[in-house]
Amino acid sequence: MASHRRSRSSSTTTLALLLVAAAAQLLVLGAATSASPKRKPLVPAVIVFGDSTVDTGNNNAINTVLKSNFPPYGRDLHLPGGSGATGRFCNGRLPPDFVSEAFGLPPLVPAYLDPKYGIKDFATGVVFASAGTGLDNRTASVLAVLTLSKEIEYFKEYQQRLAKYVGSARAKHIIANAGYIVSVGTNDFLENYYLLVTGRFLEFSVSEYSDFLVPRAEEFLTTIYKLGARRVTFAGLPAIGCVPLERTLNLLSGGGCNEDYNKVAEEYNANVKAMIARLRAKLRGFMLVYVNIYDSMVDLIKHPEKLGLENVSEGCCATGKVEMGYMCNDISPLTCQDADKYFFWDSFHPTEKVNRFFSRGTTKALSLML
Numbered sequence: 263m264a265s266h267r268r269s270r271s272s273s274t275t276t277l278a279l280l281l282v283a284a285a286a287q288l289l290v291l292g293a294a295t296s297a298s299p300k301r302k303p304l305v306p307a308v309i310v311f312g313d314s315t316v317d318t319g320n321n322n323a324i325n326t327v328l329k330s331n332f333p334p335y336g337r338d339l340h341l342p343g344g345s346g347a348t349g350r351f352c353n354g355r356l357p358p359d360f361v362s363e364a365f366g367l368p369p370l371v372p373a374y375l376d377p378k379y380g381i382k383d384f385a386t387g388v389v390f391a392s393a394g395t396g397l398d399n400r401t402a403s404v405l406a407v408l409t410l411s412k413e414i415e416y417f418k419e420y421q422q423r424l425a426k427y428v429g430s431a432r433a434k435h436i437i438a439n440a441g442y443i444v445s446v447g448t449n450d451f452l453e454n455y456y457l458l459v460t461g462r463f464l465e466f467s468v469s470e471y472s473d474f475l476v477p478r479a480e481e482f483l484t485t486i487y488k489l490g491a492r493r494v495t496f497a498g499l500p501a502i503g504c505v506p507l508e509r510t511l512n513l514l515s516g517g518g519c520n521e522d523y524n525k526v527a528e529e530y531n532a533n534v535k536a537m538i539a540r541l542r543a544k545l546r547g548f549m550l551v552y553v554n555i556y557d558s559m560v561d562l563i564k565h566p567e568k569l570g571l572e573n574v575s576e577g578c579c580a581t582g583k584v585e586m587g588y589m590c591n592d593i594s595p596l597t598c599q600d601a602d603k604y605f606f607w608d609s610f611h612p613t614e615k616v617n618r619f620f621s622r623g624t625t626k627a628l629s630l631m632l
Contacts, residue, residue, distance in 0.1 A: 303366035304632055305441040305493070307386050310358045310371060311413050311486070312445035314393030314611060315497075318356060319349030319373035321393045321407060328394045328405045333592045334579060338601060338614055344370040351393060351586070353578065353601045354614030358443050360621035361628065362387050365441065374416050381427045385436065390416050396450035397478040400460040404453055410446065410482055417489060437490035441628040444483070445497040450475055451526065452502055472530045480537050487545050493631040495624050496538060497553045498531040501560050506576050507609040510583040517575070519563075531556055551627040555620060562605065562619070569619055570602070577606040578613060586610045 310316050314328075322331045329349065330336075336347035338354040348370075350356050355370070363369040371387040372379040392408030395401060402409040408416075425433040455462050455471050462471055483496065502508065503523030512520040531554075538552050563574045576582030578601045580594035586608035590597075598604060607613045612620065 301366050303386070305365050305367070305439060305628070306436045307388070307440040308358055308362045308365065308367060308371055308443065309387070309417075309440045309491070310389040310391055310443045310445075311410065311417075311482075312391040312443070312497075313395050313447075313449055314351045314391075315445045315448070316356055316358050316389060316443060317349065317351070317373065317391040317393040318358065318371055318376075318389045320375045320389065320391060322349040322373070323375035323377070324392070324406070324408065326394065326406045328407060328587055330393070330587060330590075332588075334597055335590065335607075341369055343368070349373065349376075351608065351611040352614055352617060353607050355617060357445070357617050357621035357624060358387075358389060360618050361441065361443065361625050364621070364625045365628075374420065381423045384420060385424060385428060388420060390414075390420075391445070394449055394453065395446065396454060397447055397475045397482070398450050398454060398460075398462065400462060401450045401454040404449075404457070404459055410478075414482070414485055414489075417486070421489070434490065438492055440491070440493065441631075442486065442491050442494040443497075443624055444494060447475065447479070447497075447499050447530070448502055451499075451523070452505075452508070456523070468526055469529065472526060472533065475530065476533045476537050479534060480541065483538075483541060483550065484545070487541075487548050492547055492549055493628060494548070494550045495553050495627045496534070496550065497555050497624070498534055499527040500555045501563070502527050504559065504563055505610050506582055506606050507584055507586070509575055510609070527556060549631040551631070553623050553627055555623070558620060558623060562616070566605065569615065571605055571616075572603040573598075574605040576604070577608040577610075578604040579608045582606065582609060584609050 321329050330351045331347045331349045333347055336350060339345050358371045359369055362371050367386050371389050372383050373389045390413040394405040394407040395410060399409045421433060421437060454460050455468065466474060501524050503520030508520045508523060509517050512518060535552050538550050542548055542550050562569060566574050578598040579585055579590040580596050590608045601607060601613045602615045604613050605616055
């Protein structure tokens with residue numbers, strides 16, 4: 263009887279020891295898993311050119327009135343390394359930020375002129391874009407912002423800094439395999455041609471001006487190709503007649519979309535797509551893809567319920583009819599409480615929620631190049 267009790271006690275002790283050992287092994291495995299590195303990024307970097315749709319803060323560093331580094335811009339941006347008003351024309355993040363995150367890179371792509379960042383940060387992503395710029399250099403002169411040619415100058419400088427930081431071979435690999443985002447063109451029409459401020463309206467009909475812009479885009483894309491870019495997305499124009507500011511100015515249609523402006527955008531986009539096809543055939547290894555913003559925007563405006571939107575005609579900030587930049591500020595008591603219900607953040611730019619939606623097209627296009 264005593265022997266049986268000793269046997270049972272011994273078995274119990276052995277079982278307890280086995281359970282302790284198993285628990286210890288699970289702890290070790292758990293620690294190893296949590297300490298394991300993150301998944302390898304699908305691209306080494308995200309590199310961005312263009313205007314306010316993708317400018318993450320470069321205008322903060324230049325002498326221009328076109329800025330957004332003050333509240334309520336950025337009010338919904340709460341991420342390590344970037345929160346609040348960073349210079350993004352939005353309540354939160356822009357499309358390049360979401361694309362970067364989707365590819366396993368940091369969730370915020372830094373602006374090249376932002377003094378908080380250095381080449382270590384730029385090695386995985388950098389933005390050269392400047393709010394207010396365009397394909398036409400005269401567009402940049404309207405609000406004294408960076409021209410596209412200046413963005414290219416900074417790109418060349420960046421390549422030199424990158425080579426010093428990671429070595430020539432690694433730098434060439436990053437430049438050749440990075441995902442490139444180009445978003446530009448809206449300002450050429452809305453802040454230049456139709457505002458009658460640079461004289462372009464005297465030189466060209468609107469159709470002729472569109473034809474003038476497409477070769478400028480081709481020159482830009484050819485230049486970055488020669489500088490090493492291979493995986494490039496180029497965004498077409500959105501439905502420029504449907505931004506709140508243009509609705510407000512379109513009094514004859516009772517505040518509806520300016521369909522004449524939209525037709526101009528469609529014609530320009532058709533020419534851009536043809537140009538992109540030519541470049542792809544001409545430049546070996548150039549994986550250049552057109553991103554259709556126009557149709558996505560029109561569909562979302564017609565069917566806002568697809569994204570849970572309640573207002574697609576006004577911006578969230580202030581009255582939402584004319585305000586952007588310094589007119590969109592903390593003083594206005596009319597700014598909405600929930601930007602996720604709105605298509606537009608101010609009278610010109612989408613909310614973070616819509617930016618996330620638009621980023622999917624660019625992410626998909628770049629993914630197909632991998």
